[in-house]
Amino acid sequence: MSQQKVEVVAEPGSPRLLMRRFVDAPPSLVFDAFTKPELVTRWKGPRQFEVMHCESDLRVGGKWRIVYRMPNGGELALHGEYSEVARPERVVRTFCFVGKPGKVIETFLFEEREGRTLVTTISDHESVEARDAALAGAVDRGMEGAYERLDALLGEMAA
């Protein structure tokens, strides 16, 4: 199967960041992969990130939490609460970095398209500025190491 790319959509002046990606499975499987802790653990995050803890109480008002061990040894903890759960097509939840300000509302949509699933993740930030700040780092680009990425960013700015 050909390599899929994550499509990033960010309208100017909007606090929304949207990503789309096709996956080769029906929505019910994809929904489970996104919401069941024992499955989330198996894919969510870059390979060098170790999932140390993952929980997901999948119902309205239920909490989710995931803790990664990062390659630099530090921990990255994310958490939030589900506000909408409609298997297999839709999940809405809050997303926060543990101990940090800022809250993002994440919507996951799973749409069947000829046997495959179009996954749309929508991140609604608190302000256009917060979205732009996140986007400054999420410029559509491949997988370089952190410093190569920085070099590219600086090169692009210099151009």
Added chain:
Amino acid sequence: MPSTNPLDLAFAALADPTRRAIVARLAKGEATVMELARPFDMSQPAVSLHLKVLERAGLISRRREAQTRPCKLEPEGLKAIAEWVFHYRAFWEESYERLDELLVEMKKEKTNEPAKGRSRRRAR
């Protein structure tokens, strides 16, 4: 969105194209306000405002001793940004690659289940 989080400050600072251009210029070496103002066709006070934002975000520093107070990049501030950028982008591209692998396994498990049931019945 007033925030004192260093990463928030750094990203907010870099969300502006002029400030990104200033950072790019400083990546080539120290520069004074006058030198920075020239290519951007901006007044020195306007450049100074941008520099203040970058300085507060820990992305640049300004020397005290010289009268022209040249600016330079702060590698530590940029390092934090680079790490964060890496997380964000790496996170989804690579996560989806792993998801593809997982879904292949999940589909296999799903089609294997009824087959196993049949073979058990046949064995009996």
